[in-house]
Amino acid sequence: MKDFHEKKYGMVIDLDKCTGCGSCMVACMSENNVPFKEDETKKRLSITWMKVYKFTNGKSFPETEVCYLPRPCMHCEGHGGHSPCVSVCPATATDYSTETGIVSQIYTRCFGCRYCMGACPYHARYFNWWDPVWPKGMEKQLSPNVSPRMRGIVEKCSFCYHRLQLAKEKAYSEGRREVRENEYQTSCTQGCPAGAITFGDLINPKHEVYKLKKDQNAFRLLERLGTNPKVYYISSREWVRRAGDNYLAHEKTGKKQNH
Amino acid sequence: MDSALIPVGVKRCSFPKFMLLLGAAGAVLAWGVFAMLLIWIKGLNQTNMNDYYGFAIWIWADLAVIAIGGGAFFSGFLKYIVGKDELKNIINYAVLLGFICYSSALLILAIDIGQPLRGWFIFWHANVHSMLTEVAFCLTCYFIVLTIEYLPLVLENRKLDKIPFFHNLTHNMHETMAVFAATGAFLSFFHQGSLGGVAGVLFGRPFAFREGVLIWPWTFFLFTWSAAAFGPCFTILATKILEKVTGKTLVKFNVIDLLARISGWMMLTYMIAKIADTAYWAFVLAPSKGFDVGFFYTNNEFYGWWILILELVICGIVPALILVTKKGRASKTALTTAVVLAVIGVCLNRWVMVLQVMAVPVMSFDTWATYCPSWQEVATTILPVAYAVILIAISYRYLPIFPQEAELNPIAPEEALADEQESTEETADVAGAEPAAQT
Amino acid sequence: MSDSDEKNGQSGIITLFFILGFIGSLLLGWIIFPELLYSKKEQPVAFNHALHNEEVANGCESCHFFREDGTFSGVPKLAQCVECHEEPIGVSEAELTFVTDYVAKGREVPWLIYSKQPDMVFFSHAAHVKMGKQDCVTCHGHIGESTSLKPYEENRFTGVSRDIWGGNIAGISMDSWDSMKMSDCDKCHKELTGRQTSVQTQRDACFVCHK
């Protein structure tokens, strides 16, 4: 069956390489004009489009092992682009593009009902509970390529869509329609010092992600829910792969539902 | 002082006493309005919601008031469509309660959104796939219907009714009320259902997700069914409360009995469906997503098995069984207990379908979310209660809400005679569904 | 005066008042309101597009050019103007103002941009001009042939240029350059590209024109 996408941008994150350093988080914040407050320790009120989760194998000292898992928006495809969040937005503020596979969020369309946040099992969506305020002088850092958000709306990772917009402009001015793999990379991919993140077109065999997603240790988060996410993870550790989804005690890791 | 406005043939408390009640309720209302303004001006940071708890007490309140306001559509349905004519003696009050519930729900929604000025986008840029769109449209339409249903009642005020235009309007509206009642029932079926669908379609949330038919998950039908079943209980409860407050019997027992019996059977059938749904979810659906049902009720500080038992058994099967038995209905205590439990039960169901849904972690390495509303949220949630007290008080005092009141509470003969004559004259040409008691 | 006369007179008055209210509100809504809604400002320097157009070799793109990375430069910066206007050319008043107030002081001219979209809009000139082969006039009208700049009007409430909504207060546009609302973009996209990449709207995806 031919994929209905023209491009299907996605990510493969190698958890064996991720060191939990947090560069991806700051790379994202500084690229996307993400605001910050004096106190960001209440994590459920803290906007982090890219968030590094830390979890353990649950064993006690000294058998404890730790995994760091960077979580951007998964840009779920769901069934035919009806991702958990896109399908519930009452005002069409979030949408699924078959051109890129990206789940868009239009801040000015959103009126802040937060239904999408309730729908997203990854908690990739964040609400602007406050007006964004930059400490004196710091608003000079804001990039014009990403629109700052106002209070009262939901925002989330856009796969640095503005970078594709810019890459397209460059391609067009050179008479090309196609954007090259290295011309469109997300800020977190570019910033990751461990080189753990790979980004590209999941359905283009020439792209790195196409090969990596087929790794025998590749998995996606909560596949059993049918969210059909576009972010793949690779881990050589079985317990990490198992943590990627929910399993009944007797089930084997990787057992998939039929959809 | 305001005797000219008070319906004929009934007695009301003194005006100062009435004002005292309004004043007390008004103070609470003012507190709620203050909180509401704070939220509109400063934003939703005034709440204790967070990125895990984007839906919280308000959405619960919305779902709950609409569920208990379900008495309006279902009584209307029973009276106008099914033809249970006895219900005319309680339908006014049911409509009033419905009007209060639905206007409250709309107000809470307006507070709940982060950008109220863009609230109309839900209509203008509607996404037809969204349950919330369905909710917004049906809710608004049904609110209009309720307004139309409530309006003739207002116009029946002794003073207003003297204006011929209003008098005729009332008459004509009563004529066509069956049409509105039918429309209301139809709309209600959808929005009660779509409110159920709000949680049921969340396929990223295995605690809430249900399969269903076409675009509607089972919760869609369960919500409609439960609103129809439990809504009348609230109508009965609110009547009981008003009777307690006024110290009068306002509705004859046969009316209550009928409503309670229908409600009881509805509840019983609903409970069967709900238990079947819960069982299928617990043993088939949730496990297919890798969840053991026990997971949803353990490993957290608040949500235990108790909530399931409370909802299904104590506040579900028990009141249903009381209400389907003649003996249960006949006992005042049993009946009251049953309707109280039922109202708690339906509210609890809505709580579970909003707040527990948000609390349950989905990613294996995520944690349970807890939430406790801020005073601003509490105040704005209580606001509708104060508003309801005020509107009920005013309506009861000045409008002929309970057609049987005069009959059940005869007042001193001379007064009554004078009133009687007047009322007979005035109501002479008002035929049909005129609820004013003509004995 | 008989009762009925009085009654007739009374209803006449009521009708009159109704009409007064009706007409008054129409005047208010259609004529006074638009006047109040927009503020008017003159451009800092009188500029003659037609004149410049004759002097330059490459039409609009001589001054409104594409940068090397494909982005569009928009309204020229002072540095560009200085390339020719280091010293006053001619003796017009505007020229003198421009050279003394801006060139000499090294101050950027605070041009008021008619076609400035709100921040959430991403508009790719490259996509439209380079790829789509659209001409400037389609969206910007015949500004290139104008000899003077019209006053800049701004919505007092939203701070957006009037040219986005368009001059017509009812939002009706006759020519393609009359307004620059989302619906205008969308109309053209639908007609010319026919793309249906948005799952929700069956039109072009949101992230094509938004950022």
Added chain:
Amino acid sequence: MKIDRRSFLAFGVGGAVGTAITPLPWKLMDDSSIWSQNWPWTPVPLDGAINYQPSVCTLCKGGCGINVRKIDDRPVKIEGLKANPINKGGICLLGLSGLQLLYGEDNRVKSPLKRVGKRGSGKFKKISWQQAITEMVEKLGAIRLKAQSHTLACISETELGTTASLIGRFMTAFGSKNYIRTPSFLDSLEAAILKTTGTSAAQVAFDFENSDYILSFGSGLLEGWGSPVRMFMANSALEDKKGTLAQAEPRLSNTAAKADKWLPVNPGTEADLAFSMCAVIIQKALYNTNFTAAATGLEGFKSFVTANYAPEKIAKSTGIKAEVITRIATSFAKAKNPVAVCGKGSGDTPGSLKESLAIVCLNALVGNINKKGGLWLTSEPDYIKWPEFINDDASTAGLQKNRIDSAQSGKYKDTRFLLNNFADAVLDDYEYPVNALMVYRANPMYTMPDSEKVKKAFEKIPFVMSFSSYMDETALYSDLILPDHVFLERYEDIPFASGYTKPYIGLARPVVDPLFDTMNTGDVIIQIAKRISNSIAGAFPWKDYETCLKETLGSMWAQLESQGFMTDQSYTPPSTVNFTFPDKIADAPAIEGDRGKYLLTLVPVDSIRINCGYIANPPFATKTVDDTVLFENDILVEINPATAKSLGLRDRKKAVLETPKGKASVRVFITDGIMPGVVGMPKGLGHFGYDSYIADKGVNVNALIGSLEDPETGLDAAWGIRAKLSPA
């Protein structure tokens, strides 16, 4: 005919009907939503031409290349520079947050300031550069007049590069030997190398990129140790080639989490563990005979380690089972290119000589010194070749005096800097008082252990001058602040990337015009020098800093200017090393504190997400800090569930942490990722300088720990302290 209520009603109805068919209500409704979409108080970033400017980041000792994205003249984002050999395009979160350290007005010192209030009160008055320099000249001139040149001291993060060298030269010309560099693990390694190879002033580097087995003794290789981005890449490279990382550390740090083997070792016994591994390697004859044959003293070493460090013997004290020690030692020795590394945490404490010797010996046994994938001895860059100058009598007299910190003479003649002695020296007037102190690229008030003592010492120094760009703790305690440009506003040569094997010079360049009235410290030094005395002026023949820098770099300038860095990637170290195994090693000082009174050991916890150096953590970086580290303004200390149980402590609840140095209110985070009996306390929090986005978050661990003098090097050997923890 009369106008009554009904007429007005009619007017109103007519108006309403009319209004409904005008654009007024609809346009206003639409506009109100457009207004809400463009709230005037939500900033709209200015658009312009995107351009990039390469430079070098100087926020830590990593020396990474950065590429600054600008919109017209306005920097908007810092990215890693692909071409740079150290970070190859990668970047850490501190570097990514760098613009916050440029733009954050409330943290910047925006002009020269003179103290007017009490020390530490933060009351300053703005003065001009002219006034500021005059003030300095007068203060320093007076000291010279009183023949007390030697009482001027300077604390700096580095002694390398043109600016630091200018300051050093100024100190010498002025007549003071008291240029004190802040400590690093390399100091102790340097001493170990001197002891074993006789090579002095060697820079120690590790060829991680080519190693297949990294054995680390508490080094936070992924916590900010060395050049952080290089370390992340090295770890990924190790992952790719299926190499091994073993981490000996009491806590499950990021490094331990990524390690193939985590050895939870009792704090303070890391050296014993390393020697024990030496013993295993020797016992099993797994050592590199080529190397040991060329080396001397193996026999003595053999008998020393086998007698004292047999695995069975030290298993108990270290907490690592004998068979684990044997297994790790064996696999380490059998690896193709193994390397052992030390330097706890991010490497800003020297540690004991014993520990450094232990890892040098481990490396020597496997014969990887100056070999591919091993420990390299490289030399310091030597491009700074300035003409000799003549000291006048005042400076000659000053230079006769010993250093205030006791380094470079007597017992510690081989140690170059001993900042850990500074506070005591000031407070006890060792030989002479400190009359003036200059602080350049350092924040000793915050970073030095035993904050209370440091504060007292500062209070005793009559004149403290800071070159800080930020209102940090030291600046707050200064009498005069002469703010430097920040790294994005100035030229600076960076001749060094911590732990990197290849020769490297990076050039930081101004990517933006200075935002405030600041001045390059190099220029300040030149201007002061020219005015204090003729002889000092004679040592500074340059017009300004930029001239000096260009002259100094000479022919390298052109390439540095165009590329941002210079390197020799083909460099390999001399293959022969004259190595002597030690035959006895002095014990390191025991952890401070009474074991009876203090039942636990407090260890500082380094994290890449919290910069603990002289620059405070910017808001973006702090935003990434977990709520298990910082919650609201409370710091969380890590303890094992067993520890918590024995002390009756509950997760996330408040507790009181007490050490011989002080007391602090904390919360506890209960985790299996730490040994029982150990308390892990995050480093880099508890600033009281800076603005409210940085200050008053948690507690500074340095306030609770002290320093311990290593018996041989005098360097700070402490890592942690005894502590007790009780419920609040």
